[in-house]
Each structure stands twice: as structure tokens, then as C-alpha cells.
Amino acid sequence: MTTSHRWQFDAYNKPVDALAWRPQELTEPGPGQVLLKILAVGMNRSEFNYVQGNYAPARAFPSGIGQEAVGEILAIGPAGPHGPQPYGKTPLTVGSRVALLPGRVDMCDMGTYRDIGLFDQAALAPVPESYTDAEAAGLWMGVLTMAGALELAGITPTTAKGKTVLITAASSSMGVIALKLAKTWGATTIASTRSASKAAQLATLSDHAIVASDSASLITEIASVTDKKGFDVALDPVGQAFYPGLIESAAVGANIISYEMITGREPVLPIALMMMKDLTFRGYTIFRPYRVPGLLTQIIDWGMAYADQITPIVAATHALSNAPEVLDELGRCEHLGKLVLVP
Numbered sequence: 001m002t003t004s005h006r007w008q009f010d011a012y013n014k015p016v017d018a019l020a021w022r023p024q025e026l027t028e029p030g031p032g033q034v035l036l037k038i039l040a041v042g043m044n045r046s047e048f049n050y051v052q053g054n055y056a057p058a059r060a061f062p063s064g065i066g067q068e069a070v071g072e073i074l075a076i077g078p079a080g081p082h083g084p085q086p087y088g089k090t091p092l093t094v095g096s097r098v099a100l101l102p103g104r105v106d107m108c109d110m111g112t113y114r115d116i117g118l119f120d121q122a123a124l125a126p127v128p129e130s131y132t133d134a135e136a137a138g139l140w141m142g143v144l145t146m147a148g149a150l151e152l153a154g155i156t157p158t159t160a161k162g163k164t165v166l167i168t169a170a171s172s173s174m175g176v177i178a179l180k181l182a183k184t185w186g187a188t189t190i191a192s193t194r195s196a197s198k199a200a201q202l203a204t205l206s207d208h209a210i211v212a213s214d215s216a217s218l219i220t221e222i223a224s225v226t227d228k229k230g231f232d233v234a235l236d237p238v239g240q241a242f243y244p245g246l247i248e249s250a251a252v253g254a255n256i257i258s259y260e261m262i263t264g265r266e267p268v269l270p271i272a273l274m275m276m277k278d279l280t281f282r283g284y285t286i287f288r289p290y291r292v293p294g295l296l297t298q299i300i301d302w303g304m305a306y307a308d309q310i311t312p313i314v315a316a317t318h319a320l321s322n323a324p325e326v327l328d329e330l331g332r333c334e335h336l337g338k339l340v341l342v343p
């Protein structure tokens with residue numbers, strides 16, 4: 001048995017009022033499991049929403065929290081139903097550094113906001129050697145979400161050249177990875193943010209960084225930076241508040257990928273304009289790569305092949321013991337890139 005500690009909550013509330021640090025006895029890893037010492041935890045907006053009941057409902061209470069992390073393998077269980085390690089090129093060894101894949105971590109029973117955990121070998125992903133622990137902890141949610149959304153929109157390393165890709169809420173940890181991927185693959189990139197100070201930082205990552213707090217400013221600024229041609233692809237988590245501007249600013253035949261609806265759960269779309277412009281509007285979640293045969297492996301291969309060009313920006317590293325306060329900080333949206341917790 002190993003004694004571990006993890007953050008849990010018993011009812012929906014603000015993170016600072018909800019989370020409690022509690023002990024948990026862990027067994028030796030069973031078939032298909034590893035025991036992992038957490039080195040760094042990548043924080044996601046969905047976790048801020050989850051604690052408050054604004055994400056997928058908790059399966060049970062108390063619930064753990066956290067979907068991605070990097071850790072050191074302490075012990076390896078016998079091969080399980082998925083084999084020793086589906087996505088790494090090298091066999092698992094005690095002492096090696098691995099990442100946990102969002103979508104394969106059971107947030108309720110285990111979660112990554114903890115010091116030591118038992119995880120499925122099927123949840124492990126490789127870590128670029130040159131990365132710090134904090135960078136590695138912030139890689140895979142971004143790559144699974146953004147490389148997958150780009151692929152869905154027809155943007156890949158071989159097709160990106162000549163395309164203009166708009167990333168809204170570009171200062172988010174997702175947005176930063178999307179900008180870096182699209183630019184590395186050869187696309188022209190446009191980044192939107194509501195903040196003038198973040199726009200200045202984003203200008204170092206994008207061909208065009210624009211300040212857009214509403215639909216009207218989006219239309220004006222995209223027209224200006226694209227010479228009225230519009231964008232070919234947009235990846236958007238903002239939703240309703242931006243939809244009129246996005247659809248007005250899209251080039252004929254453009255693809256708009258929606259991966260969240262920050263500004264409203266029941267959006268209204270100007271379908272007539274979409275018809276006239278031959279637009280495609282699609283939803284995306286990180287669960288698509290788990291459904292489409294070969295896509296997860298492809299995305300992980302991209303993440304590793306372009307690791308040096310897409311290194312996550314670590315906005316700040318905080319102590320795991322301050323997780324409730326740092327989740328509150330994440331909710332204020334003042335950061336650019338990834339907030340990371342370290343034990």
C-alpha cells in the first residue's frame with residue numbers, strides 16, 4: 001500500500017470553498033496500471049467549470065479533479081487489456097517520465113491534482129525529452145484539442161500552406177498551441193483576444209494579433225488584416241457572442257470549428273448567410289481522436305514531431321497545495337498560456 005494525497009470536492013461551489021486535500025491509500029498497480037509520482041499538473045478551464053457544476057456532471061461525490069499531468073513511474077503492473085503501452089515508442093520502465101492523456105484519466109476516481117496516483121497504462125503518452133516538467137504537463141490537452149480540430153478543418157502539415165487560420169481566445173492554453181501548430185505547418189495565423197496587453201504578446205506568436213471583444217470589432221479587424229478576403233478556418237471556443245462576426249468574416253467555403261460555448265449554451269446561427277457562403281460549421285471535442293481509427297496515434301506523432309516548435313507557454317507555476325486559489329486565478333483569465341501546479 002502507498003499513502004497518497006489528492007484534492008477532492010463534495011459539492012459544487014467556488015474552488016476556494018469546495019476543494020479539500022485528503023489522504024488516499026493506493027494498492028500496488030494491477031493489470032494494465034502504473035503507479036505514478038506526479039511531477040507537474042497542467043490546469044484546464046474545464047476543471048474550474050467542473051468544480052462549480054458547469055462541466056460534465058461529477059459521476060459521484062466526493063470527486064477528484066484534474067485531467068493532465070506529467071509524472072515518474074514508480075511501479076508497473078502486469079500487462080492489461082490494452083497491452084503494455086499503446087502510444088509510446090519505447091517500453092515502460094520504472095523511473096521514466098511519462099504524460100497522462102486527457103480523456104483517459106478518470107477525474108472522479110483519480111484526477112491529476114494529487115501527489116501519487118494509479119493510472120491506466122492506456123492513459124500514458126510520451127514526453128518530449130527537451131521539455132521541463134511544467135511544459136510537458138501542458139502539452140497533450142492542447143495537442144489533442146487543437147491538432148484534432150485543425151485536422152477536422154482540413155489543416156495538416158501538408159495542407160496548411162496558403163490557408164488563413166483564425167484562433168479566437170488565442171491567449172488560452174489551447175489557443176497558444178493552435179497558433180504554434182498552424183504557423184509551424186505553414187498557415188497564416190490570426191489571433192484574437194479581449195486584452196490589449198495579451199495582443200502584444202500574441203503578436204510574437206501570430207502574423208496578426210487583434211483585439212476583439214465583440215462581434216463588430218471582429219468583423220472590422222479581420223477585414224482589415226485579410227484585405228477583406230476573410231479566413232479559411234476558425235477554431236473558436238467563444239461561441240454566441242462571436243458567431244455573427246465569425247460567419248460574416250469567413251471566406252467563401254470556410255470551415256468554422258466550435259470547441260466550446262463560453263458565451264452561451266443555446267447559440268443562434270445566421271444559417272442563410274452560411275448557405276450563401278458555403279460554410280461548414282462543426283463541433284469538436286478531445287473524444288474524437290479516441291473514436292476515429294488511427295487519429296490518436298497520428299496526433300501524438302504530430303505532437304512529438306513538432307514538439308520543439310509548439311512548446312507550451314507556461315504562464316506560471318504554483319504549488320499544488322494552493323490549487324483552490326490557482327483555480328480561481330485561472331477563472332479570472334489574466335494568464336496567457338498554461339497555469340501549472342507542482343507538488
Ligand SMILES: NC(=O)c1ccc[n+]([C@@H]2O[C@H](COP(=O)([O-])OP(=O)(O)OC[C@H]3O[C@@H](n4cnc5c(N)ncnc54)[C@H](OP(=O)(O)O)[C@@H]3O)[C@@H](O)[C@H]2O)c1
Nearest residue numbers: 044045145169171172173174193194237259260285286333
Ligand atoms: N472541446 C474540447 O474537447 C475542449 C478541450 C480543451 C479545452 N476546451 C475549451 O477551450 C477553452 C480554452 O481552454 P483553456 O483551458 O485553454 O482556457 P484558459 O487558458 O483558461 O483560457 C480561456 C480564455 O478564454 C477567453 N475568454 C474567457 N471568457 C471570454 C468571453 N466572455 N469572451 C471571449 N473570450 C473569453 C479568454 O481570452 P482573453 O482574455 O484573451 O480574451 C481566456 O484566456 C475553454 O473554454 C475550454 O473549456 C475544450
